[in-house]
Amino acid sequence: MSLFRRSRPPQPVEDPAVAVRVDDLRRDFGSFTAVDGISFAVRRGEVFGFLGPNGSGKTTTIRILTGSLAPSGGQVRVLGTDVARDPDAIHRRIGYMSQRFSLFEDLTVEENMRFYAGVHGLSKETYARRREYVLDMADLRGREGELTADLSVGWRQRLALGTATIHEPELLFLDEPTSGVDPVARRQFWDLLHDLAGRGVTLFVTTHYMDEAANCTRLAFMYRGRIVADGPPRDLVAGGTDVLEVRCADLDGAEDWLDDAADVRDVHLAEGALRVTSPGTDPQALADRLRDAGYGDAVVRAVEPTLEDVFVGLVTGR
Numbered sequence: 574m575s576l577f578r579r580s581r582p583p584q585p586v587e588d589p590a591v592a593v594r595v596d597d598l599r600r601d602f603g604s605f606t607a608v609d610g611i612s613f614a615v616r617r618g619e620v621f622g623f624l625g626p627n628g629s630g631k632t633t634t635i636r637i638l639t640g641s642l643a644p645s646g647g648q649v650r651v652l653g654t655d656v657a658r659d660p661d662a663i664h665r666r667i668g669y670m671s672q673r674f675s676l677f678e679d680l681t682v683e684e685n686m687r688f689y690a691g692v693h694g695l696s697k698e699t700y701a702r703r704r705e706y707v708l709d710m711a712d713l714r715g716r717e718g719e720l721t722a723d724l725s726v727g728w729r730q731r732l733a734l735g736t737a738t739i740h741e742p743e744l745l746f747l748d749e750p751t752s753g754v755d756p757v758a759r760r761q762f763w764d765l766l767h768d769l770a771g772r773g774v775t776l777f778v779t780t781h782y783m784d785e786a787a788n789c790t791r792l793a794f795m796y797r798g799r800i801v802a803d804g805p806p807r808d809l810v811a812g813g814t815d816v817l818e819v820r821c822a823d824l825d826g827a828e829d830w831l832d833d834a835a836d837v838r839d840v841h842l843a844e845g846a847l848r849v850t851s852p853g854t855d856p857q858a859l860a861d862r863l864r865d866a867g868y869g870d871a872v873v874r875a876v877e878p879t880l881e882d883v884f885v886g887l888v889t890g891r
């Protein structure tokens with residue numbers, strides 16, 4: 574054993590307003606690179622949406638940020654702490670809610686809350702106070718003794734949020750927290766998230782739902798291990814290429830025809846019209862081509878892109 578402590582490289586002075594800072598993060602699984610040199614920062618108080626198709630590297634990134642997986646390269650600082658050096662220091666200050674809710678189905682509501690209070694070492698007094706908060710927040714008062722398995726998905730989801738925040742974390746990671754939940758429960762859940770954000774909790778959320786993405790203050794979009802777009806939702810939409818909307822009687826036929834057109838990146842049906850991603854294509858020129866192809870009644874106009882259009886454009890353009 575050396576008598577001298579090995580000197581560590583000096584740590585950068587962290588901006589206290591930054592909750593998460595990721596620099597050139599990389600994670601390989603064998604010869605496969607799941608996270609390919611990403612960099613971004615999340616400011617305290619933000620509702621940060623981390624988006625991307627299945628397999629793009631979101632969960633891998635969250636596992637690294639929460640200290641449960643080691644990175645292959647790069648730096649990660651969470652709440653000013655180097656996660657790789659001191660994972661325990663951040664565990665007390667962060668919360669994590671996965672899409673599987675991490676609840677014990679054969680325990681009651683009360684027992685689940687008490688279990689997570691124990692995991693985080695809450696005192697009796699703190700637990701008594703937090704228990705009241707969770708019961709009110711999750712609308713579970715009177716159901717303390719019910720088996721978790723008997724609760725509806727929406728209630729289980731709110732209980733999972735309560736157990737993930739029982740220790741009052743400063744930063745909460747939510748990995749697809751609303752998958753499999755009906756639209757009403759999803760909206761109620763987002764109300765709870767906004768309430769948490771209003772109390773100063775930084776939220777780091779992954780979701781597949783674009784309406785939820787629009788609730789975030791900032792978004793990063795992952796694709797094949799890289800961040801391909803980053804910014805407030807409004808800026809991302811404003812920076813997107815216009816989408817062409819096509820209306821005609823035979824939408825199925827027109828969709829097939831457009832699918833085969835070389836300059837069309839994406840076409841899909843939404844709300845009774847076709848939305849066509851085809852950067853640089855003039856609406857009138859497309860209407861003429863559709864008419865020549867036998868869709869004489871086609872009306873084409875340029876419309877504002879939605880977030881979904883922007884991301885479809887990013888993915889199909891690669």
Ligand SMILES: Nc1ncnc2c1ncn2[C@@H]1O[C@H](COP(=O)(O)OP(=O)(O)OP(=O)(O)O)[C@@H](O)[C@H]1O
Pocket residue numbers: 602605607625626627628629630631632633634
């Ligand atoms: N332990 C592992 N061993 C090998 N490959 C892995 C491992 N974990 C993840 N991967 C691969 O890394 C890629 C990224 O996975 P990850 O779960 O991070 O994606 P994701 O964006 O979270 O997707 P989803 O939305 O489906 O959860 C996938 O191709 C996945 O198969």
